[in-house]
Amino acid sequence: MKHDDLLRQGKAKSVYLTNNPDELRVVFRDDITAFDGQKKNVLQGKGMYNAMVTAYIYPLIEEAGIPTHFLQAVDANTHLVRRLSMIPLEVIVRNRAAGSLVKNYGFTEGHLLSPPLIVMDMKDDSRHDPMINDEITAALGIATAAEIAEIKRLALAVNEVLHKNLAAKDLDLVDMKFEFGRDAAGTIRLGDEISMDSMRLWDHGIVGASLDKDVYRKELGDVIDTYASAAKRICGK
Numbered sequence: 599m600k601h602d603d604l605l606r607q608g609k610a611k612s613v614y615l616t617n618n619p620d621e622l623r624v625v626f627r628d629d630i631t632a633f634d635g636q637k638k639n640v641l642q643g644k645g646m647y648n649a650m651v652t653a654y655i656y657p658l659i660e661e662a663g664i665p666t667h668f669l670q671a672v673d674a675n676t677h678l679v680r681r682l683s684m685i686p687l688e689v690i691v692r693n694r695a696a697g698s699l700v701k702n703y704g705f706t707e708g709h710l711l712s713p714p715l716i717v718m719d720m721k722d723d724s725r726h727d728p729m730i731n732d733e734i735t736a737a738l739g740i741a742t743a744a745e746i747a748e749i750k751r752l753a754l755a756v757n758e759v760l761h762k763n764l765a766a767k768d769l770d771l772v773d774m775k776f777e778f779g780r781d782a783a784g785t786i787r788l789g790d791e792i793s794m795d796s797m798r799l800w801d802h803g804i805v806g807a808s809l810d811k812d813v814y815r816k817e818l819g820d821v822i823d824t825y826a827s828a829a830k831r832i833c834g835k
């Protein structure tokens with residue numbers, strides 16, 4: 599298969615058409631960005647570590663009965679996925695307070711959220727990804743009420759699988775961001791990636807001991823060393 603037909607160049611991944619209209623190739627690049635793209639760097643190896651973690655996690659999620667887009671890893675930076683019609687929402691599940699929850703609402707960092715919270719942002723960089731609710735989502739025609747309920751059910755189910763898997767590796771899954779889409783049959787599937795760019799992971803029991811993109815956002819240490827050690831702990835190699 600060729601790599602010619604670029605469908606979309608995102609901030610961190612490039613998406614290519616394949617010979618099969620139902621399948622895409624996703625290439626995880628070494629670009630890293632934060633703060634709506636205002637901070638940008640290229641860090642060699644970053645794409646590979648995120649691809650490795652995503653390729654480890656999606657089969658676990660599928661095994662738990664949650665439909666995903668993932669088909670197979672093609673090489674260290676490239677995945678073959680099902681083409682989805684993406685739903686422009688960032689679905690965030692939070693097990694502990696961090697980031698915007700602390701900044702905007704005054705939670706103490708690390709405050710346990712039980713049951714987990716779901717927050718949804720509209721995925722639109724030009725509007726700075728505003729927080730959205732079910733009524734606005736339905737009124738805009740982004741998703742039906744039934745689809746929103748299904749998205750939330752799936753998001754909580756993914757959180758449960760991952761939280762447990764990572765806790766066994768002494769990693770606290772603080773929060774994570776999901777993107778969902780519809781496949782050709784209209785089934786809602788988990789798309790995009792689950793990686794150090796999209797999860798907050800803390801070393802077990804230590805508030806703010808980040809093993810994720812917060813190390814880049816807040817300049818807490820060497821980003822590639824952090825991604826490498828997180829990938830090793832998650833994937834066990």
Ligand SMILES: Nc1ncnc2c1ncn2[C@@H]1O[C@H](COP(=O)(O)OP(=O)(O)OP(=O)(O)O)[C@@H](O)[C@H]1O
Pocket residue numbers: 606607608609610611612613622631667679680681682683684777779789790791
């Ligand atoms: N299975 C899929 N089918 C179609 N598009 C997908 C699929 N999975 C992910 N995408 C889309 O591919 C793009 C991935 O690129 P990337 O994550 O770099 O872009 P971005 O979302 O624009 O940037 P950022 O995530 O940094 O805001 C996103 O637009 C994402 O919604």
Ligand SMILES: [Mg+2]
Pocket residue numbers: 608790
């Ligand atoms: Mg993205």
